[in-house]
Amino acid sequence: MSNTIFRSLITWLLVAGPFWGRLCAQMYRPSAAVEDRVTALLDKMSLEEKIGQLTLYTTDWGSTGPTIREGYKNDIRSGACGNLFNSHTVSFVRELQRIAVEETRLKIPLLFGFDVIHGYKTIFPIPLGESASWDLEAIERSARVAATEATAAGLNWTFAPMVDVCRDPRWGRVMEGAGEDTYLGCRIAEARTRGFQGKKLGDTDAMLACVKHFAAYGAPIAGRDYNSVDMSERYFREYYLPPYEAAIRAGAATVMTSFNDYDGVPATGNKYLLTDILRKEWGFKGFVVTDYTSINEMVNHGVVADEKAAGELAMNAGVDMDMQGAVYQRFMLQSYKDGKIAMPLINDAVRRVLRLKIELGLFEDPYKYCDETREKNSLLSAEHRAAARDVSRKSIVLLKNEGGILPLKKTQKIALIGPLADNKSELIGNWNGAGNANDCVSVLEGLRAKAPAEITTEAGSDFMAEKSDGLANALALAEKADVVVAVVGETAMMSGEACARGEIGLPAAQEALVMALIKTGKPVVVVLMNGRPLAFPAIAESAGAIVESWWLGTEAGNAIADVLFGDYNPSGKLPMSFPRSVGQVPVFYNEKSTGRPFDPNSKWTSKYIDMPNSPQWPFGFGLSYTTFSISEPKPEKTTFKKGEPLKVSVTVSNTGARDGEEVVQLYVHDLVGSVTRPVKELKGFQKVMLKAGESRTLQFTLTEKDLSFYRRDMSFGTEPGDFEIMAGGNSADLKKVRVTMTE
Numbered sequence: 001m002s003n004t005i006f007r008s009l010i011t012w013l014l015v016a017g018p019f020w021g022r023l024c025a026q027m028y029r030p031s032a033a034v035e036d037r038v039t040a041l042l043d044k045m046s047l048e049e050k051i052g053q054l055t056l057y058t059t060d061w062g063s064t065g066p067t068i069r070e071g072y073k074n075d076i077r078s079g080a081c082g083n084l085f086n087s088h089t090v091s092f093v094r095e096l097q098r099i100a101v102e103e104t105r106l107k108i109p110l111l112f113g114f115d116v117i118h119g120y121k122t123i124f125p126i127p128l129g130e131s132a133s134w135d136l137e138a139i140e141r142s143a144r145v146a147a148t149e150a151t152a153a154g155l156n157w158t159f160a161p162m163v164d165v166c167r168d169p170r171w172g173r174v175m176e177g178a179g180e181d182t183y184l185g186c187r188i189a190e191a192r193t194r195g196f197q198g199k200k201l202g203d204t205d206a207m208l209a210c211v212k213h214f215a216a217y218g219a220p221i222a223g224r225d226y227n228s229v230d231m232s233e234r235y236f237r238e239y240y241l242p243p244y245e246a247a248i249r250a251g252a253a254t255v256m257t258s259f260n261d262y263d264g265v266p267a268t269g270n271k272y273l274l275t276d277i278l279r280k281e282w283g284f285k286g287f288v289v290t291d292y293t294s295i296n297e298m299v300n301h302g303v304v305a306d307e308k309a310a311g312e313l314a315m316n317a318g319v320d321m322d323m324q325g326a327v328y329q330r331f332m333l334q335s336y337k338d339g340k341i342a343m344p345l346i347n348d349a350v351r352r353v354l355r356l357k358i359e360l361g362l363f364e365d366p367y368k369y370c371d372e373t374r375e376k377n378s379l380l381s382a383e384h385r386a387a388a389r390d391v392s393r394k395s396i397v398l399l400k401n402e403g404g405i406l407p408l409k410k411t412q413k414i415a416l417i418g419p420l421a422d423n424k425s426e427l428i429g430n431w432n433g434a435g436n437a438n439d440c441v442s443v444l445e446g447l448r449a450k451a452p453a454e455i456t457t458e459a460g461s462d463f464m465a466e467k468s469d470g471l472a473n474a475l476a477l478a479e480k481a482d483v484v485v486a487v488v489g490e491t492a493m494m495s496g497e498a499c500a501r502g503e504i505g506l507p508a509a510q511e512a513l514v515m516a517l518i519k520t521g522k523p524v525v526v527v528l529m530n531g532r533p534l535a536f537p538a539i540a541e542s543a544g545a546i547v548e549s550w551w552l553g554t555e556a557g558n559a560i561a562d563v564l565f566g567d568y569n570p571s572g573k574l575p576m577s578f579p580r581s582v583g584q585v586p587v588f589y590n591e592k593s594t595g596r597p598f599d600p601n602s603k604w605t606s607k608y609i610d611m612p613n614s615p616q617w618p619f620g621f622g623l624s625y626t627t628f629s630i631s632e633p634k635p636e637k638t639t640f641k642k643g644e645p646l647k648v649s650v651t652v653s654n655t656g657a658r659d660g661e662e663v664v665q666l667y668v669h670d671l672v673g674s675v676t677r678p679v680k681e682l683k684g685f686q687k688v689m690l691k692a693g694e695s696r697t698l699q700f701t702l703t704e705k706d707l708s709f710y711r712r713d714m715s716f717g718t719e720p721g722d723f724e725i726m727a728g729g730n731s732a733d734l735k736k737v738r739v740t741m742t743e
């Protein structure tokens with residue numbers, strides 16, 4: 001074990017141990033009885049059958065990567081494939097499971113995996129959007145509904161939660177995660193893991209979670225998907241690593257490796273990640289699956305000469321299961337004979353897979369997830385739609401509302417304009433599971449359900465191009481209306497995997513449409529639908545109201561109408577900074593001070609000469625139809641001992657005329673450290689509903705772990721000295737107080 005690991009482990013245990021102790025109870029731990037059953041089965045297995053359990057193939061129902069391998073049913077029959085993905089519905093799963101449990105020698109049931117990322121059939125907001133709710137219960141409930149529907153359709157494993165921290169909106173997969181912040185990312189990773197795995201593995205509505213993409217996949221150079229990741233270990237451990245650990249300590253049963261390299265070694269062959277950190281430092285007992293053909297791709301990375309060597313590197317690094325690459329299938333037998341892969345390693349990998357098949361109860365009842373009646377009653381149920389509408393409303397962020405244009409009145413004449421105004425196909429976003437766009441409520445339908453009379457509509461432009469007469473028709477409708485609602489943004493497939501963008505503005509045709517509508521002088525409400533932060537400074541400057549609605553899924557139109565008409569007071573907060581320009585990227589709230597922090601009165605400071613340093617809207621920002629005031633944080637004491645938790649209270653008041661929710665955020669700045677420290681870091685938040693005029697005092701506790709960091713010698717812990725504790729409704733407008741930690 002390297003010195004860094006050892007030091008980190010010891011200080012981690014001393015400092016973070018008690019904190020994690022409360023959570024360790026949730027961490028997946030196999031029982032002795034399960035181990036005994038695995039041992040008995042392992043003893044009967046041939047090496048070929050063992051390799052089959054380490055093999056995962058997609059069926060012909062869908063492909064999420066470069067190739068589809070033919071003949072998977074014969075692979076099941078021969079025992080060469082023990083796990084499938086991209087196949088679902090009770091009838092199809094039953095057909096495939098029957099082959100495994102009736103036509104193979106040992107009758108080992110199959111795992112059925114699928115990308116249930118933000119819903120199975122009832123589609124919820126994309127994860128980045130749902131993260132804007134800052135409502136951990138709603139987020140957990142969303143994953144719970146997804147698991148309930150997915151397991152009703154035969155599935156027992158989801159390739160989620162994706163917990164990759166990302167500070168770069170050029171990266172298309174930012175839509176799948178929880179944004180730029182480590183602390184928020186950890187809490188959401190825990191909530192999603194709990195939601196997918198339910199009360200306990202083995203329940204028919206529980207499925208294996210798969211925390212991905214391990215690790216630091218969200219930091220590709222230039223924001224280009226699959227690109228190299230290069231950062232210091234300190235930076236990695238401070239900002240990118242914690243959410244994976246949080247998911248695992250919340251019980252995540254499986255981990256997926258990422259496509260990128262880390263410190264020069266592809267994650268899929270990186271023993272430091274997969275064995276030293278995952279197994280030795282964290283004690284992870286589940287199994288590791290690769291991403292789609294990521295073993296094979298290590299040849300492209302240039303760390304091995306051929307696929308057989310890639311399989312040996314992966315297996316010896318700690319990869320248990322090969323997704324779609326067929327590398328273990330084709331070469332492991334020979335690698336074993338060549339002495340490149342030892343049998344104990346193979347046995348350990350097979351053990352980890354069989355453990356979880358036993359934990360799921362698949363040996364007792366391989367068809368436990370195959371109940372047609374449950375499938376029929378569960379998918380798109382009224383209860384599930386209601387849960388989707390609830391979290392969708394909570395995910396909407398009000399970015400601007402000048403002169404109280406919003407909420408709309410149901411008596412107003414509304415001109416609903418834009419390519420997304422009367423659209424369903426985009427609303428389910430990317431990674432949309434088994435969702436069907438036709439099940440969605442469009443914005444037009446949502447608005448008309450509330451105000452049937454006075455809504456006229458016109459696309460005005462296509463997504464990427466002007467529409468002949470579109471602009472003229474749109475302007476004509478605007479002239480006759482009291483207010484214009486422009487629904488614009490990206491197509492759902494402009495974000496997600498392999499969808500990096502070099503520019504992050506609105507498509508030009510849509511930008512032109514909105515600016516023309518603003519020029520009419522009518523009040524214009526811009527409703528955005530997008531999978532990443534966008535930069536649109538002209539509209540930000542001149543639109544009357546701006547609402548960020550991400551891709552909200554099946555209940556999008558109803559949720560947006562709830563907010564626009566004020567039947568729900570918007571409460572969302574940005575989980576990621578919105579840049580003024582792609583030139584600012586990466587722009588994030590928890591930056592370092594630098595030796596020349598920005599000073600408007602001095603030339604020689606860290607700044608741009610053509611725009612402010614600050615983003616258009618900062619992390620944690622979101623408005624309401626009411627107003628709130630948040631007090632200075634009141635620490636229980638201004639001097640406290642190293643190791644002691646510090647209690648802090650904050651009073652929040654609803655100073656407006658209507659009830660609403662506020663997310664009170666608590667930030668910390670360690671003023672002097674043995675290494676440079678961020679000017680602020682989120683260390684707590686509480687979302688509260690307050691009636692008009694109501695005040696409430698909230699209690700926070702800063703633990704020693706909250707104030708710890710990787711010090712100059714890479715040990716994890718605190719350093720006595722001064723701290724600023726800050727509180728506010730976003731990461732920029734904060735009130736602060738100074739406290740001192742003593743030895």
Ligand code: GLC
Binds near residue numbers: 064065212292
């Ligand atoms: C894809 C994605 C991964 C997904 C997997 C299976 O390439 O990177 O997130 O779970 O393949 O579809």
